[in-house]
Amino acid sequence: MKELLDPRNDFLFKRIFGSEENQDVLLAFLNRTFTEAHQPPLQEIIVLNPYIEKDSPLDKQSILDIRARTIEGELINVEMQLFNRYDMEKRTLFYWSKLYSSQLVEGQSYSTLKRCVTINILDFSLLKNDPYHSIFHLREDQTGITLIDDIEIHFLELPKLNAQSVHLEQGGLANWLLFLKGVTPDQWEVLTMNEPKLKKAMDTLEFLSQDQEARMRYEARQKFLHDQASLMEAAKNAELYGFKAGMERGLEEGIEKGIEQGIEKGIEQGIEKGIEKGIQQTALRLLKLGLDIQTISEATGLNERDIRSLSDSSSSN
Structure with a gap:
């Protein structure tokens, strides 16, 4: 068997979580994320930009994010980031604002705008805190009252997650992130004990790792990402x-x-x-x-x- 590819590669991440046949995988991941934010689970989502063949490393400047809509019309954007770009916080807010404003067409009332959620999965530490999962809203400083629920931003920082500090057998978001972080397959069974949809993500990764065309596209994207990192350095x-x-x-x-x-x-x-x-x-x-x-x-x-x-x-x- 060929060596497993790295699911943190944004091309591969979108293949696993953003394809139409894996919408249930994305839904399970999102629900684990929202559970940690003390929010009710989603019943259904629609992937707005599912993976298609043109989502390839040949279009090097493309952002391989995942955009989804809930049955209530709320929008969710999920993006994998391998290295720290300049002004990551401002970049996040900018792309959130584009998602939010894209809902409104000429002649529509502002009241039609729905909540937008941005979820950034980071392969680096960004924030000056210890938790691997940070959630931001728009609240008043002194009383904590919420101005509006429409803005919600999550940062999932993989380096802050330690396998020894979580109870794998209990399941949860940590198990999904450990899979993305590259935990070895001999630990997969315990990760999936209470995360059945995670098994489907793992199966998809194994399949893609053996597919010659997928490996070729993966390698091309890896080269581009490494080149970008080198240019930034x-x-x-x-x-x-x-x-x-x-x-x-x-x-x-x-x-x-x-x-x-x-x-x-x-x-x-x-x-x-x-x-x-x-x-x-x-x-x-x-x-x-x-x-x-x-x-x-x-x-x-x-x-x-x-x-x-x-x-x-x-x-x-």
């Missing part, structure tokens, strides 16, 4: 390099300004004082930019005690 490094270059230039300008001031007061003493002042000014600018004291010390040559003294003096002025 390169951009991040370039930004860091540019920032360091900016610090060096700022230091040079500070020294030059110091020299000019020093000449006015006397060549020998002025240069020394000017350079010192230029370095201090650069240190102060870096403090305002939010850099930590150790980094500023390495960039300017000032010791950390002098930098703290500069910071205190600046704050008191």
